[in-house]
Amino acid sequence: MEERNYRLQAVILHNRDFKENDKLVSFFSSERGKETALAKGARKPNSSLRGIVQPFCEVEIDFAKGRGSLDIITQGQMRNAYLHLHNDLDKIAYASYIAELTDLALPEKKAAPTVFYLLLATLAMIDLSDQLFLAARFFELRLLTALGIFPLLNCCSGCGHSISGSSFYLSPYRGGLLCSSCSVEQPRISAGTVRLMQYLATADLKKVLNLKINDQMGQEMEKALEIYLNYYLEKVSQAKRFINQLEKGSLNY
């Protein structure tokens, strides 16, 4: 028999107002994956749940089984509020993006501990460093690995030739690169950008934080990954669109 009360360590993905005083809270836990619960009275100014249900906080939440499909959040404790993140519009935009990607990429109630710890590591990176662009690409690439859809980057998916020559197309349809003999599709990425993507997907986090990316490689990687993710998620990220607007004319890596 299922427990009537239980506790989870979770990251809040987003919340929305519900009825007069309540909030519907979408969160992600290592044990149960992504789901939604009801925080009764959380819109009231003096509610103890107000702080706990804020997006991008790492919390420990107590639940009671609800009568319907929604369980009830009864209380919670803050484990990490990521305070720098919540005081900076750019950081909020990037955290919104990785929370939205998590939400779009994963099915309800399916445990994905690798993604949970990736989410925590990336939130910490956004909170404590100014490497926001790098944090987003780090998350995207490792999410692709966790989902089992990381592109084949060692050779051309068309002719099988090893990665040499100057430019490639990252084909979501083929799940890998196509060399200039196999495809003329745009946008193109250089061999250097391909190596950078491999490095970001696998290198130790400390090394990643010290990485300096040149603008051209950064832009190639960002565009290629955006197309790749849009194809698999079948949806364009609203938060990514917002970041693109924030950075329009003032790209700052």
Ligand SMILES: [Zn+2]
């Ligand atoms: Zn080829």
